Amino acid sequence: MPSSQPLPPKEKTLFNRILKCYEQKQYKNGLKFAKQILSNPKFADHGETLAMKGLTLNCTGKKEEAYELVKKGLKNDLKSHVCWHVYGLLQRSDKKYDEAIKCYRNALRWDKENLHILRDLSMLQVHMRDLEGYRETRYTLLQLKPGQRASWIGYAIANHLLKDYMVAFKVLEEFGKTQQSQDNQYEHSELLLYQTDILVEAGLHQRALEHLEGNKDRIVDKLTWLETKGDLFIKLQNLDEAEEIFTDLVYRNPENHRYLKKLEEIVNPSTLEERLQLYQSVTTVFPKADSPKFIPVTFSTGSTFQNLIDKFMRSQLKRGVPPLFTSLKPLYSDPEKVRFITATVESYISSLESCEKFSEADEETEPPTTILWTKYFYALHLDALKEYEKALSVLNQSLEHTPTLIELHVAKAKVLKHLGDIAGAVACMDEAQSLDTADRFINCKCACYMIRNDMISEAEETASKFTRENISVEEYLKEMQCMWYEVECANAHTRAKRFGEALQKCHEVDRHFSEIVEDQFDFHQYCMRKMTLRSYVKMLKLEDSLRSHRFYFEAARIAIKVYINLHDEPYKPGDRKTIEGESSMSSAELKKLRNKQRRQERKKAAQEEKRKQEEKANRKKQQQQRKNDDEGDTKKEEEFQPEKLVSVSDPLDQAQKFLVPLELHCYNRFDTHMFAFQIAERRSRLLVMLRALLRAQKAASNGDLAELHFCKVRFAKKVCDTNGVSSAVNDVIGKHFGNIYGDVGLEEFNQRFLDENNDSLAHIYAGSKAMYHLDNAKKDEALLKLLNFSTETKNVTIQICEDILTSLRSKLVYGQVPEDFLKDFTEKCRDFFPRACSFKPPGSTVTAKVNGIDHCSAGDPTNTGDIAMAEISMESSKADEHKMNADQNYDTSETIENHCSNGM
Template structure:
């Protein structure tokens, strides 16, 4: 394109070479060419050359110099589209997409038909989801290059993303008609037709979509997608008889696809459970090795029919020894009747296998072959998992111990025993069993990861990192390598472990690492905007865009954000103080013994701090070396990636405004996780501390729309009413509109009642639910702190036999920590003892003395086992020595009994 400040032929040729060098990433050669142009006294301030020099420097990683030269070039030539374009490229490399879009628009003011600028602008617009702007830019590109395929596709997609399906389909239809020659098995054309069909389906014009598939079926390469779409369309258009042969053929192709069976049953119009089970039996006969036709009838059958189907399914699984058998049927336990039938069947199996080696007495009487010996072990494992799911810990341990006694080398048994202890509330004992399982197969990455997860649940972060280091890259710490690999399950578990231990900075660091992973995933989609358009993978591309729009709805992000918000709320309620130095302590009035203890304590603390700082410095050096090598390795592929700030735990745990930081994590949840009530309850906690009445009200309303019976919602309403009363008494009068909204909300939430009346009614209505009673007690104490004893008694007098472990832990921690009801040390100790009788295996309810005694017993048992092993080895050595001596004596006796001539000959 012509320049606003053209160069003479010699310098112009050098400038074109400079552009070529930048495209080929020959940055050093480009700098030499820029220097040649700028060395000419007439062109020392040539704006476009200065801008290109800055862009080349950015390619070499010299970011500050790059901005300096680009801004200087722009200042010298504000009307140059090249300078504005280069500035936009520089902003884009720093992920400042909004600023880059402004630069591209300024460039288009001086060169409105520049194809490269328009393409770059369209990429940023779709990245930022500026769909209206994207449509305008794609229309401009279409008018400039109507002969290019990408112009038609991008123009159509801009309307599709905006929901104008008719216009998008018309564009693609016109483009298809303009194509004259189509090669056989043209995959790009095939994908374009399937994308057009997707647009027709989304527009709800199903008949037209079906006609389109039938018309172009011969030109579509992906026959599986054609058959699936066609069968689905026939069902939706009430032409089920045409869908039956399609799904029968699909099941023959893949008899393990659950969706095919569901669609076929719809097509055959089968609604009664007996007819559905009979249909599944037909497929069992046709596909005897398929699992789906055997498992799916269990969801439909009831009563005796379910008993028969479950009997067949369980016998087959236990006979073959399928480890995830219980996982396959776990969803059936939500139906108590089905869970009872499964329990009775497996108990009969265990009894009969123990007695006769058969699953039933009938099999034994009829002379059926004996079941394999392993069937007893798998039956015991199934029963242990069943009772663990029902939270009957004693019976679960009984069966898992029986299985381990039978086959002590089966790793699945040890994993299940660890899981039982985890559900029983003893994470330490759980990790011990997982560690033993891991030691039996150190090459199994699944067991290794499971063991690390259990260690994190027991707050053993260092040990978990060591376990994970067996499968991470050498030369790099496991924590850094897992962060590079975006191993988010490990990081979320780490964050929660640090949160439980009160290491707030470390917890926040892990949360921010997870947040950066999601930001990186969103930025990585930038590479696919041109790739998918070129390769014509349009359906996958649209799916990618829609996934990225809701990416932060993922459970990993929700866990990390929830943890970060809770930590910031804790730091707001109880901010960390700087450590007390010796000068701040009144040492003059301390007795000599106390002063000596203080000096000793501080010397130990100083040594520990020096050791930790040395270790941190060493780790920092390794991290910097690793980061430097990583940057050097990626210099050619991604030289202009922005550097992220280092996450330092000490700085993170002392934020200037914790609530603002919490809001940063909260906003994505409010946008993408609206269906989860925890989002709105967390929002209320943040806004309650900010004293934002309208936002508190908004959070309450959103929470009520999700679950109006949630217990925590009641205490939110009580606290909101209390905050409203305080604001009315103390602050200036509200704006008229605000007052109107608040009056309407008050009437909607509590009517004509007072908060005390509302709380009393709530307690009376939900006296059978401990969580509702707990929130009612919170409201009682919140409204009148003098009723503390009554509030505490309300929850501690509840029948413990009706409590679940999680509920008991929640109440005990509230009493122990004193954050809800104030100081309740006596009540907490009494409640702990009562809960220990109810939940014998839960570690949180045990006394410290008991835990220490248990630890000593384990150490004694381990020492005794080691001594017994050593004694056995010593006895074996002695026996071997005695046997050797005896053999030697026999040989000597034989030699002495021989004649002298024979003995001499033998020697």
């Protein structure tokens, strides 16, 4: 459509050059041509030229000037599709997608058949999941360009995403008829498999099978063809054909658990003997395969289990397979099986030490390495059973025998961590990584342990062994989206009450997820062009639930806790917060601590100066490169400043931003609703509190009931203390009040809870907090309950004890607690956990020797424990306890994938 401000041929040629320069990122040349047009008085206000100049300036980082020019150009030529399109591109660059879509629609009012605008609009619509609008736009493109492959495929995908499966299939069928020859057989094969997936999702299994059979010769991916066909035969109850296919697949890969499980599903053995016979037949054909030997161990019982596990463990220990414990983890939910494994491995060790055989009746003598791996497995087994001291003794004996085995040092570090001796764990991990400096996994684990011991600078130095040269570790890991590192750093900063730095890391993790979402733009057209349609649809579904990932949950959890703490205790710039416990230090100890702090500050300043110099050199290098490439894209990524992050005036609003994705994607997690409850409580929104409480009650597990009880008490107290509640709100609360609390008063409700759970420290802690919350005069009684735990008390863990100690010192949960009581509680915790750094006497030090240098941390929970916010200390206790249990059952292969694939 001709512009309302047409240009003569000379200026039109210049304008076309501007467009070409923009596409080729030659921004300086584009601005030069724009200047030539606008310098002519006749075209000084030419709208489209002004808009293109603004768009070019936006690419050079001059955003404000760009917006001014584009708006001016649009004002001068409101009927120009170019001006509206440019304004949409500008909005899209600022991630204002809804506004960009409006601009594209306005552009289409003046040029309904502009392919560029329609494509850009369709990309934004699928990105924002406006699927109805996406289908409408793709249909328009199909009408305009029926000869283009992307037009057909885009319309088919739109119908597939809207679950109009038959329309999507028929569109692809018609598209296939237009293709005279398949130049690329791989792309055509992917298209045919995608059609099959559509039919399977539609529930048309017979038709999907016929489609597969009819296109057998044209489908290149024979493995997927076989797997899909086998699944379809099972759904159609054609079990003979299915058995033949999955038998073939087992011959291809006998270690694949899915194939073996499918084969079992097809055969459907009626007795345990028939089930065992199935796996025995596979083992006979493939004697070296481990999977058909292990799967029967998971479902067998009694003497059958004992025979199978004995054979399996012997074969693994003979070969020295380190992940044997990882393989057997699924069995640890059965106490009977655990008892037999204990007896078996103990008998192995006894026999190997006496006669170098698994049992005296054996004829074969085992090599010395067999007893080493047997003790290694036994130590991990004891660690899983929480017999930490015994596990440590076994590991020390093994290290005396073979001090160069890396796995022993890693296992010892793990056991020491569970004993609370994080400094000792760091020393063990550093020893392990020094034995093999080329092992990236060990390097990652060592850095992780260092961060948990608040040795962030040492962790950076360790991690730098695997980072790119001429760039700081921090920048490199940020660039590589290494989120495990950032989450661990956020936890470390939170423990040290460096809330600004903790929030910085949390926001960086959040930005990584936003960048992953933005990366979809690279695939909306690429996947249709390359025909990777099955992967494209999977990616879209993954992106829809992306923020359910554990890294995002951990970062959001930390951020919400910090923002709630900032609401309760607003940040005051310039205030120097003293370290807890300093008041009880002697002058010599205080002087030693100050000297240590000064050394750390000097070291940190030197590292910061070095980092600035490196960044300066990198900036110069990048500027020179941009100059050589004649590019001016100097748009800088927004940096998160710690001081700015902790100085926000609306911390609860900031916490709410992190909470919204959790409510959408982590709805089944108890902590999500506890966060919602705490934010609503501080905003005095009773109905939101009630909703969160009811949702938390549904999502709560046995380990969450203690914290749930405390929240119930807080809600009832809030209702009683709130004046001026409307009758409608009272009616809603009244409907649920009786179901939650019964017909007893609050104090009796809490006392009953304490009486019923007097053998659990977590419940005693929750009831004690509730007692003080209801009546501050009962402070002494509430505190005394915390001391009445013994070896028979359940849930006495390092984490819970640390959280109780933190709440006692915070003055927010129990007010001012006497120093004598703090000392008594700490000593009692020390009796239970003598190795734990958190309960060392004030002024004592815990030493971790790293790289030949002693790194000391004060014997104080503020330095070595996992600090939790006082209001939600129990919640942090549960989360970190779950994390410890996960560490105990850590899958080595998963760890390598999570740690290494994310940047190191």
